[in-house]
Amino acid sequence: MKQIEHIGIAVKDIESAGQLFKKLLNTSIYKVEAVESEGVKTAFLQTGPNKIELLEATRADSPISKFIEKRGEGIHHIAFDVEDIEAEMKRLKQEGFVLLNDKPIPGADNKLVCFVHPKSANGVLIELCQNKPGPL
Numbered sequence: 860m861k862q863i864e865h866i867g868i869a870v871k872d873i874e875s876a877g878q879l880f881k882k883l884l885n886t887s888i889y890k891v892e893a894v895e896s897e898g899v900k901t902a903f904l905q906t907g908p909n910k911i912e913l914l915e916a917t918r919a920d921s922p923i924s925k926f927i928e929k930r931g932e933g934i935h936h937i938a939f940d941v942e943d944i945e946a947e948m949k950r951l952k953q954e955g956f957v958l959l960n961d962k963p964i965p966g967a968d969n970k971l972v973c974f975v976h977p978k979s980a981n982g983v984l985i986e987l988c989q990n991k992p993g994p995l
Contacts, residue, residue, distance in 0.1 A: 860947065864940040864970075864988045865903070865910035869926050869933060873915035876932075877902050880911060894967050899923050901967040912938070912967065936974070938986035944971050947987055951975060963989065 870876035877888050884906045891902045898921025902913040914935055916924035926935055941947040944963045952958060957976040966972035966988065975985035 860939040864938040865912045867912045867936040869935040936984040936986045944989035
């Protein structure tokens, strides 16, 4: 794992949360996109090398909707940038971690992603991120 790629924050209203984080971080949202397969709308902010991903559910059965229902708004996951996501998934499986994905899936911000089950990581949902190959 190379570095923290971003911190994901589950929010009920991405517009109001975006305004709050724009003021807090003194920056703007550089990308908003939907990830239909996960039932989520995302907004990214960056300050220095650090990125925050705001996540709003777009349907009641989405992981974000379930998270907010159970825990309320707040930190949802920590994402790590990896060079080779498939090799990292294999390594983590060999180390005994439980992965929520059998293979990388398309994620926001032009990434391939995989999640490590929180029960394997002291209650923290970990996301592995690799830039998708090819042009943006």
